[in-house]
Amino acid sequence: MIHRTLHLALILCSLFTLSTTVSLQATDAPITAQQTIFFEENIRPMLVRHCYACHGSEKQESGLRVDSIAALLTGGDSGPAINLGKPDESLLIKAIEYNGLEMPPSMTLSKQIVDDIRHWISDGAKWPTTKLDPARDLALRFTDEDHEFWSFQEIIKPRLPRVRGKNRHPIDRFVMATLRDRGLNMAPPAQPNRLIRRLYLDLTGLIPPPEVVKNFSANPSDQHYRQIVDQLLDDEQHGVRWAKFWLDLVRYADSDGYSADSYRDEAWRYRDYVIDSFNHNRPYDQFIQQQLAGDELEPMNQQAQIATGFLRHWIYEFNQRDAKSQWDIILNDITDVTGDAFLGLGMSCARCHDHKFDPILQDDYFRLRAFFAPLLPLDEQLAGTSSQRAAYRTKFEKWRQATSDVRKQIDSMQAKHIKKLTTAQIEMFPLDVRPTLYKEDGERTPYEKQIAYLAFRQVQKKVDDVDWSKHFKETDLEKWNQLTEILKSFDSLMPAPLGIIASVTDVDTTAPPTLIPNTSNSLQPGGLSLLDPTATAIVSPEKPGTTGRRTALAKWLTDPRHPLTSRVMVNRIWQYHFGHGIVDTPSDFGTLGTRPTHPELLDFLAASFIESNWDIKEIHRFIVTSQAYRQSAIHPNAAEMRQLDVGNQFLWRANIRRLDAEQIRDNILKVSGELDLQLGGEGQGVDSPRRSAFLKMMRNHPHPFLLAFDGTDGILSSPERNTTTTPTQTLLIMNNVWVLARAAALSKLTLPPDIKNCEKNIDLIHWKLYSRPATNNEKQVARDFFSNAESPEEAWTDYCHVLLASNEFLYSQ
Known part of the structure; x- marks a missing residue:
């Protein structure tokens, strides 16, 4: 029996040796480029990520290595890991399919990975003798389509297309050429009053004063229009308007989010920086x-x-x-x-x-x-000017020296409890975090210092929240009270706080x-x-x-050769002037995003942006002086145009757009005479008359009025606003206490001495809200309404309220 077993063992050993030799020889066949790419993209990364830790050069559990084809064919304690050309007979496949063996033990691999390994074994398990160099490896991971995708191409300023008419604006040449190619044509120019209202709303977010609209309507020349454009770009309210778009994009908020949603009392400085940047054309x-x-x-x-x-x-x-x-x-x-x-x-x-x-x-x-x-x-840098900071430090140093002794005594009394509390807090962190927190800062690695920063914010908060007057007892309390009173006596030496920069x-x-x-x-x-x-x-x-x-x-x-940076930004600016971008997915210039409707125009704008030394106001000026921007929202052949371009993607007319949440709130305050145009400072409460950009942005409790009209919450990046129409919005405008109070203020501001002789006042309120005089029909409707009014004041307030709730007030044409 022993001899027969030994003989069988020798036969099996010979067969295994022959099999291994044949298998190793099989891998010597030339490897194709496609096999190399497949291995480097799908097989080697999987082995590195999921197998090398336990079966690599440093560690071989169960005697198995998987970092070479020879090692896989030799196998480990259970035999060869793969059987060339036969995935179903390969232990590696059984292991990753959890068929008797379970590898990797911590997770099952996706079906795609398993299928890739099956394919690789079936194809002869080709293993490149040398790993590709990184540049070559990367080059093989991208297709020609990837390299040729439009948004990754170099920005080359295109030639202006030829169109009918002389001295056409460059933007109009591109837009008109695209319209012509699709059998479309541009709408006539917008009425002067509607154009100026649109311009004011776009550049400052606010409705224009009636006098400006009247003057432009009397003299709607190109020169006059450009003067108004320049004035609005220089207006400090321009920065307030355009900063809000950026703040949405970077998910700015004045609070932390999550359940506590704690207030960030220094976040507003960033908001003011963005406003200042747009105002000063950084x-x-x-x-x-x-x-x-x-x-x-x-x-x-x-x-x-x-x-x-x-x-x-x-x-x-x-x-x-x-x-x-x-x-x-x-x-x-x-x-x-x-x-x-x-x-x-x-x-x-x-x-x-x-x-x-x-x-x-x-x-x-x-x-x-x-x-x-x-x-x-x-969280350590003082705010304020250099002279303010110097004065603060000088005064603080005097206070520090004067209070040195008493603070040492207070610290000595508190030290034992602080140490105990700190230790108790540290013990509440996970086991893998605690050792870092017990180290001195100089002993920590850079990563440990980052973790300690987060952890000790919690620890310090617990220390700061201790009520020492309740902690100390009897004689200790008496002594602590005496010391704190002594410390308070030096308050006059303490400088006024300057605030801290969150950087x-x-x-x-x-x-x-x-x-x-x-x-x-x-x-x-x-x-x-x-x-x-x-x-x-x-x-x-x-x-x-x-x-x-x-x-x-x-x-x-910011390298001028970068293909994305300038394209993305000019598209965002275009988007907020026209209602949609040349690329309608402003934060997705990838394959799942929409393709540009006017690709050459986008590149022309991007190249011009770079040539202007990244001048944002110049791009605004360039866009709003085009006829594409200045055209009417009403096209004489709208039905025909809509058949060819139902969504107005190619700009055969201007888009009618609802005001966004901040514009609605700010302009209700403006026409009621209550809007406070002050810039900067800490976030304001919900009832503040300041512009909406300066209200506190609490992530878990956003402003209810702004939220109802599709405002953001600061949790995620918001590259564009949804524009919804809901019953809630209508009910809010009609019944909200705040809106009713603004209607009352508008009424008081415009109430005529005699409500039955109110045509001038009807015109006045129409100019304030709609940037136009009232029509004869509107005047007659108003007179009929007031003729039966029991209370002139209440009737006028109701009239003001109705106009505030109208579509013409809430939309821009």
């Missing part, structure tokens, strides 16, 4: 650079520090003990919004895998996130590693691989102690 490239890396590029410029508040708008769960997960969410959020705002691409789909439709790799997502890897929120810095000159989830692959900062496959060059910044990574990102985005 070049768009500088606007981007300051928000991403103002602390590195302009360390002595306080506005540049405030600008980095862009990187502080993430929602924040104050009592989240899993600080590591929360920091991961924060970095993801910053990465997502950066892609949305500046690139016009939805990056988040590439967080877990290569994008299924756009040429965005998972590596690209984490290359972009790597720019923010060293980020650290900074950022880097945690160290060395960034924490950026790892693809569930792998040990660390990535360096870089842009989209399709555009730039190499890691971005990082230059040491002027500011000491930072990495320069965010500066590199800002420079990459």
Whole structure:
């Protein structure tokens, strides 16, 4: 029996050796380019991510290695891992299908991955002898269609198309050529009063004064129109209007979100920075650079520090003990919004895998996130002018020295309880966070410092909330009361608070590693691989102690050769003037987004934007002086035009647009004479007469009136507003106490001495609300209404209320 067993073993051994030899020889057959691409795109990444940790060069559980074809064919304790050409007889397939074996043990692989491995084994398990170099590897991962996609092409300023008529505006040439090719034509010019109302609403968000409309209607010359355009672009209300679009995009809010939704009492400085940027026409490239890396590029410029508040708008769960997960969410959020705002691409789909439709790799997502890897929120910089800060520090130092002894005694009394409370709080964090919190700051790695920042915000809050007057007892309480009274006696030395700038810095000159989830692959900062496959060059910044990574990102985005940055921004500006963009998906310039209706016009605008040194106001001026913008919303052949272009994509007329939420609220206040046009400062309460941009933006409790008219909540990036029509809106306008009070104020402002002799006042209120006089029919309807009124004041108030609720007031033509 022993001899027969030994003989069988020798036979099996011989057969295995022969099989292995044949198998190894089979892999020597030439490998095709397609097989190489398939392996590098689908097989090697799977093995690296899911298998190398336990079956790689450093560790071989069950004696199995999977980092070479020879190792797979040799196998481990259970035998060869693959059987060439026979996936159903391969242990690797049985393991990943959980058929007797279960690998990887922590998760099942997707059906697509399993199918890819089956295909690879069936095709002979071709394994390239050398891994492709990174540039070549990336090149093979993109198709010709990817490289040729319109939004990734170089911006080349196109020639102006030929159209009928002399001295045509460049925009009109493109629009008219497109209309002509589709059998369409442009509407006649808008009536002067409607055009000026449209212009005011678009550039400032406010209805024009009646005198301006009357003067322009009497002299509607091109020169007069351009003068009004220049005046509005110089008006400080222009910045208030256009800042709101940007604040929507970057999900600005004055609160944290989540359940606590705590108020961020310093967030408003960023809002004011954006308003100031639009009012002073800060070049768009500088606007981007300051928000991403103002602390590195302009360390002595306080506005540049405030600008980095862009990187502080993430929602924040104050009592989240899993600080590591929360920091991961924060970095993801910053990465997502950066892609949305500046690139016009939805990056988040590439967080877990290569994008299924756009040429965005998972590596690209984490290359972009790597720019923010060293980020650290900074809550220490004093606000105010340099002289104010110097005076504050001088006075504070005097207070500090004068109170040194008494503060030491108070600290000594509180120290034991603070230590105990701190320890108790630390013990409430997950086990993998606690060791970091017990370390001294100098002992922590850069990543641990970031985690400690989040964690100790919670710990410090608990310490700050201690009521020491209830903590101390008897003689200790008496002593503590005496000491605090002594400390209060020095209050006159304490300087008035200046406030703090919510900004950022880097945690160290060395960034924490950026790892693809569930792998040990660390990535360096870089842009989209399709555009730039190499890691971005990082230059040491002027500011000491930072990495320069965010500066590199800002420079990459604002490089005039970048195909997306300028296209995305001019499309956003166009969108808010016409109601929809040339690309109707303003934050999706990828394959799932819409294609540009006027691609050459978009490139002309983008190239002109760069040539103007990123001058935003010049783009506004260029757009609103075109006939495409100035045309009427009423076309004499509308029925015919609608048959060819039902959605007015190609601009054969102006779009009739409902005012957005802020415009409705602000203009109700304006016509009632109550609007406060003051700029800047902390967020205001719900009943404030300030413009809506200055109201507190609480994520969990947005302004109810603004929300009803499709306002945003600051949780997600909002590149465009929905425009809904709901019964709630009608009920709100008709019955809301605030609206009724504004109608009463408008009534008081315009009430005629004799309601039966009120034609001048009817005209006045129509000019105020509609930018036109009342028609004869409207006057007759009003006279009929007032003739039966028992109370002239109540009747006039009701009349004002009806006009405020009318479509003509709520829409722009």
